[in-house]
Amino acid sequence: MDGLKKSDYVSMTEIQRASLPHALCGRDILGAAKTGSGKTLAFVIPVLEKLHREWRWGHEDGVGCIIISPTRELAGQLFDVLKALGDRILDVGFKKTLNAIISQLPKHRQTLLFSATQTKSVQDLARLSLKDPEYVGVHEKSTTSTPDRLQQTAMIVPLEQKLDMLWSFIKAHLNSKILVFLSSCKQVKFVFEAFKKLRPGIPLKCLHGKMKQGKRMVIYSQFCEKRSVLFSTDVASRGLDFNKAVDWVVQVDCPEDVASYIHRVGRTARYASVGRSVLFLTPSEMKMLEKLQEAKVPVQFIKANNKRLQPVSGLLSALLVKDSDLQDLAKKAFVTYLRSIHIQKDKEVFDVMKLPIDEFSASMGLPMTPKLRFLNQKIKGKKMSGIQLDNADKDIANLPTGSFREDLGGPRGKLDIGDHEEADVEKGFLLSKDGEHEGEAKAIELGPILPATRVLKKKKLKINIHRPVGTRVVFDEEGNTLPPLARVADAKNVDNSSLLDQEGERMGDRKRKRPKIYFDSDSDDGKTIEDRDKLVKTDSISLSEQEALALKLLSSMH
Template sequence: MVAPGITGRTRPTKVKKQAAQQKRKRDDVDVEKLEQAVNDLDIKNGTFSDFTNLPLSDPTKQGLKACHFAVMTDVQRKAIPLALKGHDILGAAKTGSGKTLSFIIPVLENLYRLQHVGADAGLGALILSPTRELAIQIFDVLCKVGKHGHMFAAGLLIGGKSLEAERQALTRMNILVATPGRMLQHLSQTAAFSVDDLKMLVLDEADRILDMGFQRDVDAIVDYLPKDRQTLLFSATQSKKVSDLARLSLHDPEYVSVHAEDKSATPASLQQNYIICPVEEKLDTLWSFIQASKKSKILCFFSSAKVVRFVFESFRHMQPGIPLLHIHGRQKQGARLDTTAKFSSSKNSCLFATDVAARGLDFPAVDFVIQVDCPDDADTYIHRVGRTARYNREGRGVLFLTSSEEEGMLKRLEAKNVPVELINVRQKKRQSIKEQLQNQCFQDPALKYLGQKAFMTYVKSVYLQKDKEVFKLKEYDLEAFAASLGLPGTPRIKFLNDNNSRQKKQASRQTMELSESDEEEDTAKKTKTVRTKYDRMFERQNQDVFADHYKKLVRDRPDDLSAAADDFTGSATINAADDDFLSIKRRIPANDEEGDFGDDGDTSTTPGGRVVHITGASQPIVIDSNRREKLLQSKKKLTKLMDKGKRLVFDDDGIAREPYELKDEADFKAEGLPEVQRQKFIEEARAVVQIADVEDKATAKAKRKEKLRKRKERERGEAEVDGDDAGVELEDMGEDPLANFLADAQFTDEEDEVVEKTKKKEKKWFESDSEGDEQSSKKKRKKARRHVVEEPETLEDMETLAAGLLG
């Protein structure tokens, strides 16, 4: 053990400081003067147009000047003086009206006057944001304004970052910008993190944070925070619910709504339109719009991340001529940051996004906001379209609505004072990309799978919408929509079945019986409307044992039985009313090998069901229940019932044969001695060769007959042209043509060659008539000497040939 006072270092250590450093306090700050100036503010009668009219500290003024902020907006003019005096605020203003500075400046100033700086001061202000991108944007503005003299320590807590690195730096932070999920994680898991000295709580996009998506997280965070704090809530569509305000423990909040009296809830410089577009034409219309606006900055919103990915991948392969980007909640944090940075810095680009980019993000100079999928409600529409026409700039928003969504959505927008006008699409500029998407899905299975997922997530998003007056799933043409995505068929979705299986499972037995009885009364038009418990008792069946498909196995069907009896026994029609204990229902003859299956392969009827013959299966199947009936509609299950094919291989000539398989030594010995097997193989091969030899001879004989026929036809044609008796018919009607054909059929192939060689050749210019005659005479003498010998085919031919040679 090391002796006390001795360390393990070989070099001498430095002398430690005797006193710990206290809070960093500014000696050059006159806090009392600033406090007096803030207390003297006359909020009701005072007019504040510039930031210089407010009692702000020098570091804040320098930061505003460096960022070129001089004139205050309406919401800043009303909210900042109230926040400086310590009031709780509910701020509602249009998108792009400068709400971020409305809470950043009070945070900096209030902590500055309290001298809440240094690692030992603890957390002084907490700013919550619903999305990571918005939190990063708020943090950037905070750093730009506060880096000119403020000595606070600010931190950013969002998902996708290192949790351990955040824990180490968390205890030194004075201002935190965080998302609710990550903030709650640190509050519950980081032991050294304390929020007991919190002065201010800010909720940006408060309506989104207070809704069902973040309700649990926000409630848990508020439980950790002290009650005596200042709370600021800002959003484009502010919530006034008493329950929401009570959850946050607001003390006499001031409601700041600078645009409440305006005719529109959106900026006046924003032009808003909508078009009627069926779901199957959305992608065609979007592609046509992008082709017509290649020099613009476009932001397109979709309902789900899978749809965003599919549209991005499919459009990217078709090369629209404009840079394409995509962002959604399932991306990694680095990819999302890169996407927002690229889209912000680009002049001409198109960004496909979900609602993760719908709130608070400040993309400069966005020309068009296209809402391809209908938003959930009017508030979501306002936040989406607010990404353009910011800070009094011009912009345009286009909303795609189906005919079923039009009426309900327009009512919701009208209630929120959102003016939207109907426009039409020029049919000349519309292009169809259905075939291109089909080719892509056919060539790329991954894209096809992504398209199926996009279809399913879109349908599910519509199915889960609360506002059923706007989203009517049954009125969508889903088959056409699947075809427009390039899919070969409509993907199967479980919740689209109309059989109400879940309601049937949850319903009681009495409810099911009552519903069945009601259906029977409607169909049969029974006069009895009241059923007593005794009626139900006698009609009750043991459903656990004798199910419907079992009852079909033993049910008597008189029509089928009578037809079967007539076919197989020839007897009279069986009376179905007979209740004999041993009555004959069907008689099958013993000599009938095929039985119920019939001779022609058609379906036949049995007492338990009907027999169906399937092409490709040697054995028929019996359909005796609904389950077996559904089996006929499943190709996958029918393939299991079909006969398995034989494996074939192809040789060099392309002829198919079964593959050779080597036998085991035991199997080889079981078949006999090798010499016996060899002799057996030779005999089988000899038999095969003999059969092939007979076929080859027959083929050769047929070829000779065909050549003889052609020669006869050629000779007849020459005789008609060169003969003296041209007017006389060559064919002798008195003779039998068949007899002549058979008589001449004894010529061989050699004779055909001789005849062909004896054709008259044209004389050359140097040959005389006498030379030609001499040559022809020589050929005739050679022909006379030549003796043609036929090949004997039978024993009689051989005897005739031998007799001729002997003289």
């Protein structure tokens, strides 16, 4: 009790009040409660009471308790209290490890299992590790499955506008502590490095599973202490308490399921504090909104205020041209994101074939669309099955060869990346106002950039009938070059005997080739090269006549 009072814990939460009597009596517990509701103390208190006061456990007695946490950061957070060790659990890749740990535990033990979501993985683990558990669910009758003080919003953001929307959101909340979730480590690295070079006016940090544990803990501690933007994978979505100071949780990429969503937004609005969250959904991911509402998640759908959108695609393109390492990172981020969508099990929400691949690549500043071999195999599989491909599928099928983008000019300005006052969120950036004056000063300082176009290598190119034709070098019998227009003249200047002599000797008995048809003729009379281009004697044409012939030739081409 003295330790609890010193840490300012003087009253119990619902889950603590409901579970502690059973845990202190030695019963197994399966506890379910919302994020930030005090589940950690619900098992820390019984552990301390059992080991220290009841059993008088000491160092010489060995291991008396094992605490297994979802992430290393959470294990480190618990280590400050119980000196525990842990690793990520309940994921497919760690089930074997977890089963091996449980198989080595003594049969006579007490097990306490707490989670914010009762998924199938949690239920399977409970059947495996618990014996006649006491189920304690304190929020089952609640109208919502997330904290009451959490304001949740969702908006449609096309895939090619996600980075623009994220940049604009950060610029509008420079005085907030923002936790941004992306689906892969490569995306976290790219967005962090790219935005850091653009200097939005607020400290930026990143956290992902590929980082060494020491660095991860340093980043976690720094984010807890002061305002900043933390780009992270789901490694930061489980159990972490950022000192109750996260103002915004921004989910740039859609979570894989409802449980993942609940854990992500649970990093804010912890215990008695308030918090806000926003979810970016592409048009093809709108089914997730229905799933959230069915799971009693009160998400408010809003419309983004595009008048405050600040495009960064042009700036990213300029960065990638100068920085080859950043360009390689962008390619990897592009591929890993699409692969993560491709391998998702819920095809009602995630369909990679419905995504604008080319536009997404352009929005990241890439000059070419990287190869997507896994998508090419999927296209081939459709063809083998006799499935009719739509236009989007056909475009994706051409992507593995690479495609080239040409910028169509357009004025480009500089994006304001300095500090400014935080905008009014509800009435400004997020929620669009129908009554806004059209002449209002806009936050977009980057000039309009015309949409980029790409020419796929496998597509047929149209012939420009007005383009200049190439020239042909002609040699006389002695090997001397003839003037370039010596072969061009009207039929009245043609010396037929000269033509027969020259052509007849060269062709001999060879089979005459099929005459070529001009593609730059305005008429449909089908005149051939032999009818229109005749040989003439070069010594009978003066320079002035050659110029006249050239003008005549050019005029006939238009």
